[in-house]
Amino acid sequence: MAREGNTRVDDEPVLEVVEVSKRFLGVTALDRVSFALRAGEVHGLVGENGAGKSTLIKVLTGVHQPDGGELRQSGRRVAFGTPIQAQQAGISTIYQEVNLVPLLSIAGNVHLGREPRTRWGLVDWSRMNATAGELLADYGIHEDVRRPLGELSVGGQQMVALARAISVDARVVIMDEPTSSLEPREVETLLAVIGRLHRQSIAVLYISHRMEELYRICDRVTVLRDGRRVHTGPLAELDRIELVSRMLGREVGDIREHGATSFGHDRHAAKEPLLRAENLSSPHRLAGVSVTVRPGEIVGLAGLLGSGRSETARAVVGALPLDGGTVLLAGKPVRRNNIGAAMRAGISMLAEDRKADGIIPTLSVRENIVLAALPRLSRFGVVSRARQDRIVRAFMTRLRIKAVSPDQKVAELSGGNQQKVLLARWLCTQPTVLLLDEPTRGIDVGAKAEVQALIEELAEEGLGVLLISSEMEELVDGADRVVVLRDGAVVGELVGDQVTEDNVLAAIAAVDEGNPDD
Amino acid sequence: MRPSTTPRAADRAAAETSRATPASAARTRRQLLAGVLQRQGAAVVLVLVLATAWVSFPRFGGADNLRDLALQSSFLAVIALGMTFVIITGGIDLSVGSVYALGGVLAAYGSRWGFLGALALPLAVCGLIGLVNGILVARTRMAPFIVTLASLLFARGLLLAITNEGATTYQIHGGSAFLQLGRGTVLGLGVPVYLALALCAAGGVLLRHTRFGQSVFATGGAESSALLMGLPVARTKIVVYTLSGLLAGFSGAMTAAYLQSGVTVIGVGTELDAISVVVIGGTLLTGGAGTVLGTVIGVLLRNVIQNVINQIGTLDSNYQSVVSGGFLLAVVVVQRSLARPRAGR
Structure with missing residues (x-):
């Protein structure tokens, strides 16, 4: 899934953040942040904690409303008052912690809030279980979908969350540190799924602290620092040290000095154990x-x-x-x-x-x-x-x-x-x-x-x-x-x-x- | 540093994790057993108690006794049905005992305006109390325990106020059609039995087979997740508390029709009975799981034990509470052991 220059990315932005500001109790969390998400691109969003990433995600998903600026979808101005409005507009989000209901069945979680119904208005369980099973098979989950979600591993639950997010006809998928609790093999499956989204022209906003993942899958990157956007551009043009230096706002030399921790080895063997x-x-x-x-x-x-x-x-x-x-x-x-x-x-x-x-x-x-x-x-x-x-x-x-x-x-x-x-x-x-x-x-x-x-x-x-x-x-x-x-x-x-x-x-x-x- | 540098090692590591360790297998088995106990425990005990009672007490299996048992169970079942929904959303409704008594008095009072008056007045007032409970719980995010404790006092106070501190008892006119709601029989069984069965069946379908039911489970199972998934969490809570108020009021109306009057002293502590039968029936007190069928079994179990104690005759009827209390404790202990491995991950 290596990103080459020849992957065609539509230049038309599917989602635009224009001069968005957000303040909490007088503290500026976002200061006139702008960037655009294009169809089919994987866009990294990085920054230190407190840089405004979480706030930006919450603005995009309708949890917070911006104090200034606006959001545009395919060029038209939109406002999301609640998470459901953002979802209906085709923006789905995978959170760092799995936000599903562990006691509910796997199928119930996939369809929660938009269950298929019979003509009597009742939930159509057989159709629901069948479609959930088919959907999840694509994500490498072959469990009985009638079992409670909580019985899956954290990685499995994350996959269910992802399947759910994408099955709502999403055009934009926001992933907030999706790999932080996954095992290596689950990470591979996730990255493969992201590759598929890319081919389906779904835009992905990928938030992660893991450089390796960012460099493997992201086309472009936006760097936030102290609530401001400090950089947007192709990731391939930035090497890791440069990326980190933009996030921290420090000189490259500083980071090389501070970022690498090295300890002497084998100098304790003689001491009595504490x-x-x-x-x-x-x-x-x-x-x-x-x-x-x-x-x-x-x-x-x-x-x-x-x-x-x-x-x-x-x-x-x-x-x-x-x-x-x-x-x-x-x-x-x-x-x-x-x-x-x-x-x-x-x-x-x-x-x-x-x-x-x-x-x-x-x-x-x-x-x-x-x-x-x-x-x-x-x-x-x-x-x-x-x-x-x-x-x-x-x-x-x-x-x-x-x-x-x-x-x-x-x-x-x-x-x-x-x-x-x-x-x-x-x-x-x-x-x-x-x-x-x-x-x-x-x-x-x-x-x-x-x-x-x-x-x-x-x-x-x-x-x-x-x-x-x-x-x-x-x-x-x-x-x-x-x-x-x-x-x-x-x-x-x-x-x-x-x-x-x-x-x-x-x-x-x-x-x-x-x-x-x- | 990511495994991509040594893919073979990473693959083997992943294969290693997917293989269940003996420890986790043992945990799963225990959880499975606890789960079965928690969901089906009440049913198993009910069958045992029924079988024992049938064999030991010749009068237990008699038609009159069973008819009476079914009738007595139906009043509590209707209240407990509402409580089931509330507890699955992770809430609690302490007001139902008072609201139940208030419903009875209002039905008797309203019976002067005929059948409709006797039914509409308690449903309107009790539904309104439930609605206010729901709005306060959902919108102000106050603890359900406090909100419904307040309305417990409110409903009981209102009841005492309209009956001159219980001095006035409203009678239902002997010829009133409304009496059929409590005293009528069809094929030998009391009308309340059919009404309770119909309501529980409808409640079961509502809980298990509608979007509303799914959002009841989701609200109690993981409220913040439910919110992020765009479920109408606040509306769900408002509906369940309203439902609980309506059902308690309706049960009160049936009781008034049965007793031919609005008795003011009933319903004291009924909220605790309702909560205990719901939990005995396998609904998690912490929310997120439960069934209407379990609640019905819980109600039956409570009343069968009560009935058996009455049959023994030499035992004080208060031993019913002792047995229920012991059983409730056992169920909650099992629930706790179920919840622990999940929470302790």
Whole structure:
């Protein structure tokens, strides 16, 4: 599906955004943004978190109404008051999280809101199931469509969402980070489907943080920064560094310097382990996992979804009930199954899902940061506000948290800044071991590089870090040592020069061959 | 770094994931079992209880007793039908007990204007209360619990006000055609039984075979998704609460016709009965799943147990609540274990 110059793209825009502005409570989210989407093109939309991508999508899909400017479809002015109006106009959207109804049947989800009906006005289930089955077969889903959607894998659900979006006679499909929760093979299927859309002259607006995907499928790209459009043009004419530099608004040289994180390897072997987790076992999840982390060392945990990466981290911090195994911190055993004991001993964990297990959106930045450290900061149950403020200011400066004030609600910050708030929360508990579960998921390139650099700094100060990441690049660049998990067991360990993408992938994919790196 | 660099490894990795691990297989089996228990548990228990009662109590299987059982069940079934819709949207309607009593009093009051008056007055007022509930829940996004608690108090207060704190009991004139609604029989069975069956059948079709029904499920299953898919979420909520008010009022009217008067003391705690039979019948208290048939089975189960306890004679009839309470708890525990693996992903 490589894009050559000869793919004919109709120059007539199917959807035009003209000078669109949007403000929230005096904050400008979009500032006179214009761009056009042509029939049959795959158009990338990139920008840091907070650049205005989400707002722009919401304007295009009728969730928000623009304060200024207008939308044009095939040259005619249109306004969408609700998502259904946008859908009826042929604009369909696939969201980052699957927005379907898990308890409803697969067929029910495909047709929801536009079910075929018999002449009595009742839902025609047999026709509905038949058409849903045929439709989904095109997307590589051959399940019984009468089963609840929730029984499919996340990737399968995403495909159903896509099938649904396209079957509404869409002329424009907006995809907001559609691959963020897909397995590699599911990504391939998705990209193949996008190729088909292209041949059907459907325009695709593709939002992603993944450079590889953007360069594989996009014809043109629009870059947003701070609510403004800074670039629109053919993607092939921009190399990656240039693209990133436009997103960040920095010089190319800066990025080369900051963007690449590199760590020395093999310099920790002599030190005594700080964290020694042995034989962690939990039914169906962990089958005797052992991991050690030395001071100043970054240990990566690699493996596919469900391999036991997050479970290992949660077991170490006491959030996963264990049948067996011990956790030793600096040689002393930590009480099992007790998060409080682990925290007091100096182990903190940044959870994978920052929305569900991390930030408390209705609380302020200050409250979110000091939450976990409150027992430490209080004397006789009273917390000194001045002490809180000192700590909060220090972390906001150090982690470069962009917020109007410490009193701003966390929900109003961008994803990257929310993640930094969480990082600050755990750092102010003064841990000696930090467990990071997908610390850069869903945050933009700039914030990602900053978070990665922070992790490196912290390790250099002697903190032991256990890093979980689905991004091979992050693991390979960041970790001194990589432990590979599969089905809840350690299947390989790579040290120093062995830590390469190929070796890690080989270890993950090896079928019952013991340690592939030997 | 993407797998495109090492396609073979990526393919093998993908193949690896698609193979179900023993752990996930065990989880699926457990979920399947829990699912069957949750959906069919009430039916299985009902059959067991019926069989036991039939064998143990000669009077249980008698025509009179069964006729009575069916009649008593029909009043609650109509209320629980409305509650089923409300709970599937993820809401709750605490007002139905008061609205039920109010409906009875209004029917008796309205019977002075004949059959139509006796029917139209409770339906209009109770439907309006339901409509207001629905509008408040859907438009102001207040918690259904609070909104319907307020209308529980409102309806009960209105009832006491129009009956001089219960001192005035409105009688239905002995010759009124309206009495047939509660006391009439067809082929030996009471008219309320036929009405309840017809309403439940219509409700079942509405829930399972219409677009409205699909949007009821979607609203309770994933409200934000339903909104993004352009479903009329607010309208759906307004309709289900209106329906619940109408059905509670109608059940009250049938009760008044049966009792020949508007009794003010009925319906206290009926909302809890309705909620419990709906949940026992397999409707998820968290919304998104449920059936009308399950609710009917839940109603029958409750009343059969009540009936059996009465047959034993030596047991206090309050033990019915003890049994229902225990069963409800068991069902909710099973629902919880069903919901956990889904939520815990």
